[in-house]
Amino acid sequence: MDDRFDAIVVGAGPAGITAAKEMAAAGLSVVVLERGQFPGAKNVSGGILYRQPTEEYAPGFEAEAPLERPIIEQRYLMLTEDAMLGGIYRSQKFAEPPFNAYSVLRSEFDRWFATKAEEAGAEVYPEFTVTDLLWEDGKVVGVSTGEPDGELYAHVVVLADGANSLLAKQAGLHKEWRPIDQALVAKELIALPAETIDDRFQLQSGFGTAYEIFGESTWGMLGYGFIYTNKESISIGTGALLEDLITSGRNVNDMLDRFKKHPAIAPLLQGGETVEYSAHLIPEFGYNHLPRLFADGVLVVGDAAGLVNPINREGTNLAMMSGSLAAQTVKLARERDDSSIRTLAHYRELLDQSIIIKDLHKIRNTTDFAHSRSHLLTSYPEMMSEVARTYLTVDGITKSAKMKKIAKLMAGQPKRRMISDAIGGIRTMLM
Numbered sequence: 001m002d003d004r005f006d007a008i009v010v011g012a013g014p015a016g017i018t019a020a021k022e023m024a025a026a027g028l029s030v031v032v033l034e035r036g037q038f039p040g041a042k043n044v045s046g047g048i049l050y051r052q053p054t055e056e057y058a059p060g061f062e063a064e065a066p067l068e069r070p071i072i073e074q075r076y077l078m079l080t081e082d083a084m085l086g087g088i089y090r091s092q093k094f095a096e097p098p099f100n101a102y103s104v105l106r107s108e109f110d111r112w113f114a115t116k117a118e119e120a121g122a123e124v125y126p127e128f129t130v131t132d133l134l135w136e137d138g139k140v141v142g143v144s145t146g147e148p149d150g151e152l153y154a155h156v157v158v159l160a161d162g163a164n165s166l167l168a169k170q171a172g173l174h175k176e177w178r179p180i181d182q183a184l185v186a187k188e189l190i191a192l193p194a195e196t197i198d199d200r201f202q203l204q205s206g207f208g209t210a211y212e213i214f215g216e217s218t219w220g221m222l223g224y225g226f227i228y229t230n231k232e233s234i235s236i237g238t239g240a241l242l243e244d245l246i247t248s249g250r251n252v253n254d255m256l257d258r259f260k261k262h263p264a265i266a267p268l269l270q271g272g273e274t275v276e277y278s279a280h281l282i283p284e285f286g287y288n289h290l291p292r293l294f295a296d297g298v299l300v301v302g303d304a305a306g307l308v309n310p311i312n313r314e315g316t317n318l319a320m321m322s323g324s325l326a327a328q329t330v331k332l333a334r335e336r337d338d339s340s341i342r343t344l345a346h347y348r349e350l351l352d353q354s355i356i357i358k359d360l361h362k363i364r365n366t367t368d369f370a371h372s373r374s375h376l377l378t379s380y381p382e383m384m385s386e387v388a389r390t391y392l393t394v395d396g397i398t399k400s401a402k403m404k405k406i407a408k409l410m411a412g413q414p415k416r417r418m419i420s421d422a423i424g425g426i427r428t429m430l431m
């Protein structure tokens with residue numbers, strides 16, 4: 001116990017590395033234990049990294065970090081069995097610095113980011129899996145890797161071990177997650193020449209796009225498919241709430257295969273070679289079911305704490321921010337020489353004042369709203385596709401006859417349900 005570190009961080013993702021970097025920069029002794037071969041080796045992410053928050057926690061990263069393409073366009077699309085429809089936002093402003101976001105390969109980015117924590121003075125040890133927390137008088141005082149001599153002690157342990165944190169459960173911060181609290185996503189990295197990507201996605205050389213695709217991409221389950229362009233590869237994935245996957249008996253591998261074969265998607269991937277496959281959980285319990293985020297001697301950050309905004313595809317930035325707030329709390333704990341719950345509660349206060357909790361509060365009812373209305377991702381896209389096909393088909397039928405047919409198609413939807421969806425949607429957005 002005499003050679004205790006100021007902090008042990010479990011997990012070298014963006015949350016753990018930000019925490020470690022900031023604590024080390026403040027002169028604290030910090031060790032990071034990461035189970036992967038290197039930081040990022042085990043990471044699965046779609047790979048959109050937002051510039052502004054990253055600049056805050058990794059100043060100057062644009063000049064140094066391994067980045068893929070600045071994202072100049074966002075598409076929100078719906079798939080039916082045979083059609084694709086949706087909206088595009090492409091802006092020249094997004095194509096000029098300061099960029100809004102980049103695509104990244106997280107295995108490369110996380111590895112680079114970990115060197116920044118090392119430069120600040122943190123010790124980062126890959127290939128160490130923490131299996132247990134060490135306790136004294138009801139307080140977390142360290143971690144064990146389950147090996148002989150594998151016990152390390154610290155004033156504070158920061159759990160940054162990602163989604164489905166077994167250690168946060170061991171710390172008593174949460175119980176077993178319900179399947180409705182997690183989404184399961186399968187992702188592939190598909191290699192394609194840069195010029196092919198530019199042509200297929202109508203991009204100026206070097207720039208990138210992000211597609212979020214609902215409906216048939218998930219068999220109509222709550223979730224979405226995505227396609228992000230990298231320099232010489234495409235990140236493609238799809239996922240849904242675990243509960244819906246279990247109930248429907250579907251699995252995400254089949255879902256991804258089916259998504260890739262859709263007539264609107266397959267031409268984008270043609271000739272590409274799958275170079276990486278992975279599957280991962282995303283915590284979806286949100287504000288209404290947030291776990292406890294601290295206890296005596298321990299703080300939990302990033303995905304391990306459920307700090308993800310799935311509606312706006314924000315996870316990495318929130319992970320970094322929570323890591324930074326945890327670092328501020330540990331600094332305070334060391335100043336006061338008190339790592340009890342009394343001082344560590346400051347972390348929750350900081351979170352409550354931050355954009356993380358404010359945004360999670362804002363979207364707190366969105367998942368429940370959409371989950372209770374499965375037709376939003378099935379019959380509505382079908383209807384919209386039918387409306388578009390009717391209107392666009394040139395077949396000798398007059399436009400007024402077409403409008404009548406369209407009105408009939410729309411009237412075919414249960415009216416009460418449409419009104420309730422509209423009111424429910426507005427209420428969910430505004431409250």
Ligand SMILES: Cc1cc2nc3c(=O)[nH]c(=O)nc-3n(C[C@H](O)[C@H](O)[C@H](O)COP(=O)(O)OP(=O)(O)OC[C@H]3O[C@@H](n4cnc5c(N)ncnc54)[C@H](O)[C@@H]3O)c2cc1C
Pocket residue numbers: 010011012013014015016033034035036039040041042043044045046047048049050128129130131160161162163185186187237280281282301302303304308313314315316317319
């Ligand atoms: C398919 C998919 C697509 C996504 N797309 C985006 C996106 O485009 N943009 C975005 O902002 N967010 C995205 N996210 C979310 C984002 O990836 C996460 O929110 C973010 O990585 C969380 O960071 P973290 O540091 O909390 O956890 P992680 O990045 O998961 O890092 C946790 C680390 O802890 C290590 N670890 C786990 N257990 C142990 C242990 N017992 N001992 C030692 N080490 C351990 C792991 O190996 C890992 O390196 C996506 C997530 C998924 C699954």
